[in-house]
Amino acid sequence: MFGHNNNGTGDMETAGSALKRMLPELVVSxxxxxxxxxxxxxxxxxxxxxxxVGFSSRPFVLCGLPVRKPAAGEILYERRNGDFVLQITGHPNYGLPFGQDRTVPIYLATLAIRQQSQSIRFRTASEMLETFGMHKGGKEYRRLVAAFERIFGATIFFDTYTLNGKAKVVQRSRFSFFNEAQIWYSRDPGQCPSSDEFENIIVLSDQFYQEITSHASPADLEAxxxxxxxxxxxxxxxxxxxxxxxxxxxxxxxxxxxxxxxxxxxxxxxxxxxxxxxxxxxxxxxxxxxxxxxxxxxxxxxxx
Incomplete structure (x- = not known):
């Protein structure tokens, strides 16, 4: 206990409460x-x-996905960063990707660079949760499924503006993240058969694969x-x-x-x-x- 509080009741308050009240800048969560x-x-x-070291794609390092969940029915997101413009159109059924969804393109780009293939393969979806230190409970798996749906349904527009002498040059790219996906969601890796039939396969779109191989942006996965x-x-x-x-x-x-x-x-x-x-x-x-x-x-x- 620390001393009397200021609410007029004469009750004692803890040292932690007093410190938080008097010097909140010293309290660390x-x-x-x-x-x-x-x-x-x-x-x-x-x-x-x-x-x-993993990898990310240039548009999302420069501009980034929405940090918070967009309002219901909102399927268009735009962000400008100097000469760079990023537009994302979400799927009507799944909505815009946001927040932790950004780990999905980071994971896909990392596997594509490491495997040097447009068709990337991994054993279980839980490997992604483990890579980013996420729990493997039902709530996290539902979030992962929803994140893949939002990423799969999103369309990306990326513009860059540069000056070449007196002329203004505009470079525009339009792509989706991947063309097709076969993903097995299992909480227990031991339950997944070793057969290739049950392997997770994601085929990246030509434009996204070209973007990450041409402009691979290193990302510290531990960070x-x-x-x-x-x-x-x-x-x-x-x-x-x-x-x-x-x-x-x-x-x-x-x-x-x-x-x-x-x-x-x-x-x-x-x-x-x-x-x-x-x-x-x-x-x-x-x-x-x-x-x-x-x-x-x-x-x-x-x-x-």
């Missing part, structure tokens, strides 16, 4: 502590060169895993390994063309680590543990 611990682990793996419950943070941290991940010859990993990705992002006014730190409450942000100042930030928080 369990979720934030888990994110801080996970962020430190991610940073150490990066320093040791033991990253679990996405830590922040899977915070869609806005995960979208930003998905692209941050691009600057941190390097080839063995110590040359920066580039997204597209001859220009460095960081310069292109700066020109397109994409929020960077400093912007997220400024806009976050009480200084807590994913950039503190996944951005370039991770060591300094985590040391200040007393986690190192």
């Amino acid at each position: 369990k979720q934030k502590l888990r994110q801080a611990e996970g962020g430190c682990a991610v940073r150490f793996k990066r320093e040791e060169g033991k990253q679990n 996405v895993k830590v922040l899977v419950g915070a869609p806005a943070c995960s979208i930003s941290s998905c692209g941050s390994p691009t600057a941190a991940f390097e080839r063995k010859e110590k040359r920066p990993f580039r997204w597209w063309g001859p220009k460095d990705s960081r310069a292109r992002l700066a020109q397109s006014n994409t929020p960077g680590p400093d912007d997220f730190a400024k806009n976050s409450n009480n200084g807590w942000s994913s950039s503190m543990f996944f951005g370039p100042n991770a060591r300094r930030a985590s040391t200040q928080m007393g986690t190192v």
Whole structure:
């Protein structure tokens, strides 16, 4: 117990309640502590060169999916980021993809790059849940089924505007994520027969496969895993390994063309680590543990 409260009843209040009332900025939730611990682990793996590197597609690193669930009946989403424009049209029956649905294209792009195939295969849908640290209960499986339905039914429009001398060049792409899918949802991997007949197969669309193979954007899967419950943070941290991940010859990993990705992002006014730190409450942000100042930030928080 700490002392008398201020409600006039004369009851005692706990030290935690008093601290939360007088100094709320010092109170840290369990979720934030888990994110801080996970962020430190991610940073150490990066320093040791033991990253679990996956891949994402360029449109969703630059613009991203809707963070929150769209209103009922809303099937059109548009986001602009400097010279980039992303439009997503959802299926009338399934709606727009949003929130944690972004893990589906990350998972598909990662498998496509690793398997070097437009037709990707994986044993069970629970492998995806395990990759991103999700529980394997009935609620999570229902969410996964709904996420695949929304992703399957979505149509993507992606425009880029560039200046070539005095002329304005517009490049437009239109694609869906995949053409066909055969997915077995089983909570127990041991119940799935080993036959190829029961293997999960997803055939990516020609345009989506070309996009991810031509403009593969490295994503730190451990960072996405830590922040899977915070869609806005995960979208930003998905692209941050691009600057941190390097080839063995110590040359920066580039997204597209001859220009460095960081310069292109700066020109397109994409929020960077400093912007997220400024806009976050009480200084807590994913950039503190996944951005370039991770060591300094985590040391200040007393986690190192």
